[in-house]
Amino acid sequence: MNTHPIEVIAQQSRLAARRLAAAPEAMRNLALxxxxxxxxxxxTQVLKMNALEIIKARDEGQAEAMVKRLTIDDKTFSYMLSRLKKVAQLPDPLDRIxxxxxxxxxxxxxxxxxPLGVIGIIYESRPNVTTDAAGVCIKSGNAVILRGGSEALxxxxxxxxxxxxxxxxAGLPEHAIQIIRAPGHEAVGELLKMDDYIDVLIPRGGKSLIKRIAEGTRIPVIKHYDGICHLYIAADANPEQAVAIAVNSKCQSVQVCNxxxxxxxxxxxxARLLPLLQTAFGLNNIELRGCAETQKLLPGLAPAAEDDWHTEYLAPILSVKIVDGIEEAITHINRYGSGHTDGIATQSLNMARQFEQQVDSASVMINASTRLSGGxxxxxxxxxxxSTDKLHVRGPVGPDELTTYKWVAYGDGHLRC
Structure with a gap:
């Protein structure tokens, strides 16, 4: 019986992980x-190839948001390199007591x-995930199997x-980093069966992808579900600051999870802030959808239906709701939010602390843009x-989060009495 190519890759990664776990920090940093x-x-080759794949994506009718996530330009490429260099400068996450x-x-x-061992990363669109994932895994002593979308293969x-x-x-094993080169869903299906070799899967992409991965494997999955992120503007908020935070949170990059x-x-x-907010969002071509009370103050605004409170738009659309105090705001967030990132604009330390303690999210922002929640x-x-999970990690998943621990006992002929 022939071994499937994906199983070969998984076996190679397992062997590499055992060697990588023993690689000293200096070697891992040199590798980065x-x-x-x-x-x-x-x-030069990467930018040329990426340009061709962008043309193909547009020809196939891919949404512009997808094309934007797919694109690598000079700035993006420099950013990718800087992230590798920055992760190398972090303290060693391994062998810490x-x-x-x-x-x-x-x-x-x-x-x-x-280290956890072997990490499988299944993702869509973003080529920068390729370099980020490899960098984080090498820093934390994990072998990585990459499976990007066919649009950026x-x-x-x-x-x-x-x-x-x-x-x-730098001296690391050849199979510390691997990529699945076969297009199509069959390879992913085979990868999901590799529970004998892969310790953790991390899917990056839409909710349907993450759900399909989580439901189709026995391998533990670190899930990154919806980013239904909220900002509550309290009654005492500094108006100018609150508007700036709201606009940056939405408009700095509409297609990202935070x-x-x-x-x-x-x-x-x-009554005082909504007209200012409407003007500011209008300048950024953001469509507002409001609750009934919001519509009274902003006539002509599109209505927000129940589905809007459940929606991660990833688009220039924002739902707006008027609430009677912080308790109602917290109740709304905990009901409709995804546990990703939620913020408050307030000048009250007590109110900020109440929000921090009672909002059940991986990141809570106090007088700061939701866009600042990240590695x-x-x-x-x-x-x-x-991660929007609570086990094994929550929030940004960096080198420390891709480690586990072991207990070690040193004795001198000790026996149980």
């Missing part, structure tokens, strides 16, 4: 530096951080081959996603 250098050497003690009988016990392959060359040049999707405005400041602004360098 050489990976960045290797990527720089193929930049998390806790420990010495028993009265002299037995020394401690808990130390170790050739770009992702170029990126991966360069990084493999850099990592091998972009604002629902704006909650306190009834005590709604870079949290000091993590590269991340492989933002």
């Amino acid at each position: 530096a050489k990976m960045a250098d290797a990527l720089e050497s193929v930049k 998390l806790t420990g003690h010495t028993n009265p009988n002299g037995l020394r016990v401690y808990k130390k951080s170790v 050739l770009t992702n392959t170029l990126l991966t081959d360069a990084m493999i060359a850099g990592a091998v040049d 972009a604002l999707e629902t704006l909650l405005v306190d009834s005590q400041c709604a 870079g602004d949290y000091g993590l360098g590269s991340v492989v996603g933002i």
